[in-house]
Amino acid sequence: MQQLGMGQAVNQALREEMTRDPDVFVAGEGVGVSIHDNPMFPTAGLLEAFGAGRIKDTPVSEAAIAGLAVGASEAGLKPVVEIMFNPFFTLASDMIVNHAAKLRYLSGGKSSFPLVVRMKSGAGIGAGCQHSHNLEAWVAHCPGLKVVMPGTPADAKGLLKSAIRDPNPVIFIEDMLLYFVPGPVPEEEYLIPIGPADIKRPGKDVTVVTWSKMLGVALKAAAQLAQEGIDVEIVDLRTLVPLDKETILNSVRKTGRLVVLHEATRTGGFAGEVAAVVMEAAFDSLKAPLRRVTGPDIPVPASPPLERFYIPDEQQLIAAVKEIL
Amino acid sequence: MEIPQAKKMEMLRSLLLARRFEESLTELCKIEGKIPGMMILCTGQEAVGAGVCAALQPEDSIITNHRSHSHLLAKGADPRTLMAEIFCKRTGCNKGKSGTLHLAVPEVNAPCTTTVVGGGPPIAVGRAFAQQYRRERSVTVCFVGDGATNEGSFHEAMNLASLWNLPVIFVCENNLYAGAQRHEEHTKVKNIADRAAGYAMPGVVVDGNDALAVYASALDARTRALAGEGPTLIEYKTYRWRGHGESDPQLYQPKEEIAVWQAACPIPKLRGDMLIQGLISADELHALEKKIDAVVQDAIRFAEESPYPEPHEALEDVFA
Ligand SMILES: Cc1ncc(C[n+]2csc(CCOP(=O)(O)OP(=O)(O)O)c2C)c(N)n1
Numbered sequence: 001m002q003q004l005g006m007g008q009a010v011n012q013a014l015r016e017e018m019t020r021d022p023d024v025f026v027a028g029e030g031v032g033v034s035i036h037d038n039p040m041f042p043t044a045g046l047l048e049a050f051g052a053g054r055i056k057d058t059p060v061s062e063a064a065i066a067g068l069a070v071g072a073s074e075a076g077l078k079p080v081v082e083i084m085f086n087p088f089f090t091l092a093s094d095m096i097v098n099h100a101a102k103l104r105y106l107s108g109g110k111s112s113f114p115l116v117v118r119m120k121s122g123a124g125i126g127a128g129c130q131h132s133h134n135l136e137a138w139v140a141h142c143p144g145l146k147v148v149m150p151g152t153p154a155d156a157k158g159l160l161k162s163a164i165r166d167p168n169p170v171i172f173i174e175d176m177l178l179y180f181v182p183g184p185v186p187e188e189e190y191l192i193p194i195g196p197a198d199i200k201r202p203g204k205d206v207t208v209v210t211w212s213k214m215l216g217v218a219l220k221a222a223a224q225l226a227q228e229g230i231d232v233e234i235v236d237l238r239t240l241v242p243l244d245k246e247t248i249l250n251s252v253r254k255t256g257r258l259v260v261l262h263e264a265t266r267t268g269g270f271a272g273e274v275a276a277v278v279m280e281a282a283f284d285s286l287k288a289p290l291r292r293v294t295g296p297d298i299p300v301p302a303s304p305p306l307e308r309f310y311i312p313d314e315q316q317l318i319a320a321v322k323e324i325l
Numbered sequence: 326m327e328i329p330q331a332k333k334m335e336m337l338r339s340l341l342l343a344r345r346f347e348e349s350l351t352e353l354c355k356i357e358g359k360i361p362g363m364m365i366l367c368t369g370q371e372a373v374g375a376g377v378c379a380a381l382q383p384e385d386s387i388i389t390n391h392r393s394h395s396h397l398l399a400k401g402a403d404p405r406t407l408m409a410e411i412f413c414k415r416t417g418c419n420k421g422k423s424g425t426l427h428l429a430v431p432e433v434n435a436p437c438t439t440t441v442v443g444g445g446p447p448i449a450v451g452r453a454f455a456q457q458y459r460r461e462r463s464v465t466v467c468f469v470g471d472g473a474t475n476e477g478s479f480h481e482a483m484n485l486a487s488l489w490n491l492p493v494i495f496v497c498e499n500n501l502y503a504g505a506q507r508h509e510e511h512t513k514v515k516n517i518a519d520r521a522a523g524y525a526m527p528g529v530v531v532d533g534n535d536a537l538a539v540y541a542s543a544l545d546a547r548t549r550a551l552a553g554e555g556p557t558l559i560e561y562k563t564y565r566w567r568g569h570g571e572s573d574p575q576l577y578q579p580k581e582e583i584a585v586w587q588a589a590c591p592i593p594k595l596r597g598d599m600l601i602q603g604l605i606s607a608d609e610l611h612a613l614e615k616k617i618d619a620v621v622q623d624a625i626r627f628a629e630e631s632p633y634p635e636p637h638e639a640l641e642d643v644f645a
Contacts, residue, residue, distance in 0.1 A: 297643070304633065
């Protein structure tokens with residue numbers, strides 16, 4: 001099987017969907033001519049392959065980029081627009097939150113907005129908090145938006161293809177460090193549906209619910225815990241909205257223990273939602289209080305020791321698991 | 326306009342300091358693990374920071390962006406703590422929270438540096454409003470790139486500043502590129518200064534590699550602002566010698582274009598004028614260059630010898 005980074009997997013998905021459907025186009029800052037000359041990046045080579053008519057380099061104008069997607073999608077095109085770094089979502093947010101998410105509802109179901117907003121996210125790039133800020137809980141809080149946050153290249157490819165074909169606005173969040181972590185990606189065409197979570201490691205003692213880059217942390221922690229005889233089940237959500245409550249609940253009913261792990265900050269983070277779902281429906285199954293392992297409630301600092309302090313790691317997860325065993 | 330000799334010396338010093346400071350960074354950031362994150366430099370554009378800040382008084386403010394080093398140095402920021410922050414050390418001016426991208430130096434009235442493109446103009450409006458509100462005799466300069474003028478925030482800020490006659494100077498440092506896009510690939514108007522007309526504000530185009538012209542135009546704008554006549558948009562035409570950041574291989578910048586602009590370097594221009602007019606002798610110039618080199622070396626040593634912050638210090642400074 002081919003080994004690709006997540007950026008390359010995204011790139012393949014874009015190429016396949018653009019080849020399949022002439023209405024798919026890509027727009028954003030530097031999606032064509034770029035300051036990066038790196039084949040690991042998601043939009044590398046697209047301009048050469050599809051031309052400037054379909055690969056639209058835009059000015060530094062996030063509101064216009066997002067609005068372009070809203071207007072063009074209702075008119076029948078399939079925009080895939082990029083917000084260069086997750087924090088710049090704020091500049092695009094009116095078009096996404098007040099428009100993409102709501103206009104179908106406001107039309108009584110007459111209009112639809114089949115658009116994808118790709119956002120690059122994640123701490124660990126040493127650039128500080130105006131470039132690293134995981135905002136998935138913000139978008140998940142807006143009814144009308146689907147939210148996808150893959151943790152492996154294969155999931156990214158299959159989910160992005162589904163996102164492009166989805167008749168709704170989909171926010172697709174890619175962790176930039178995952179661009180440089182190769183993983184197997186099937187050669188033949190495939191789709192992964194938006195919605196279902198994936199059990200990345202079956203286990204019987206404790207459930208760890210996670211997504212995106214933190215999947216790697218969970219897998220490493222689980223391997224260490226396995227040596228001590230602790231069997232962790234890892235539920236990779238992949239999609240936050242719609243949320244696969246069944247898979248979460250089935251896992252917790254089996255293990256009786258839950259840790260939710262995400263990189264985003266704690267207060268108001270999506271772990272709270274997962275916890276509430278479990279408390280409402282599987283309270284009786286819990287043998288111990290659930291735990292959250294998250295970034296602390298601070299902006300992501302630039303200095304390496306501070307940034308490392310911010311990003312949740314294996315040791316924190318292992319400690320949380322042991323606390324509730 | 327007769328520009329005082331001391332001002333010319335100040336500008337020459339700022340130019341040389343910024344150049345030396347950033348040339349060192351170009352070398353230092355090649356060393357693996359030395360400087361974390363991105364490295365965004367203004368090499369070749371230093372006359373804008375040098376000339377504008379020479380026209381300001383200490384009580385005037387600047388709000389700057391991701392390409393801030395020369396602005397901050399010219400405004401009087403301490404090279405040592407600036408360098409230490411770029412190295413992400415505990416002794417840095419922002420205790421390692423910022424790194425190179427958001428250097429805040431309130432001590433010299435450079436309180437907010439934002440790397441969100443277009444983040445600066447509305448903040449500058451607020452700062453200038455406070456100056457007007459308190460009847461202070463001071464102004465706020467907002468440095469933006471050409472690309473930033475395509476953010477909605479820039480236009481909202483221009484309109485409000487003009488409407489309320491606020492003492493702002495919008496300085497657009499047009500280095501011909503925004504990321505990988507050349508001016509004409511991202512903006513239809515030839516001169517960013519033309520955008521001022523939409524807000525009934527004067528817009529002027531000035532050679533951004535001529536420190537004296539930069540100084541004179543900024544001083545005019547400051548005088549207007551203090552007279553209660555409101556904001557000015559000044560577009561300084563200059564050029565980004567380096568890539569967007571140091572990791573950018575500059576594949577889209579023609580080599581000949583870079584060479585043309587390097588020939589128009591702002592340093593020999595001012596230095597030559599001053600030598601010809603006898604404002605500085607060759608010996609004095611040499612001594613100045615040595616002194617600046619020592620300042621930069623001292624700053625690097627300070628940064629290198631400083632410790633990193635302790636991990637738990639990440640939790641400090643969120644709230645006042
Ligand atoms: C809101 C926002 N969008 C995108 C970026 C990424 N980015 C950083 S600098 C830059 C180009 C800015 O160009 P310009 O304003 O001309 O300034 P220059 O870099 O040329 O000094 C871009 C797109 C950002 N930092 N903030």
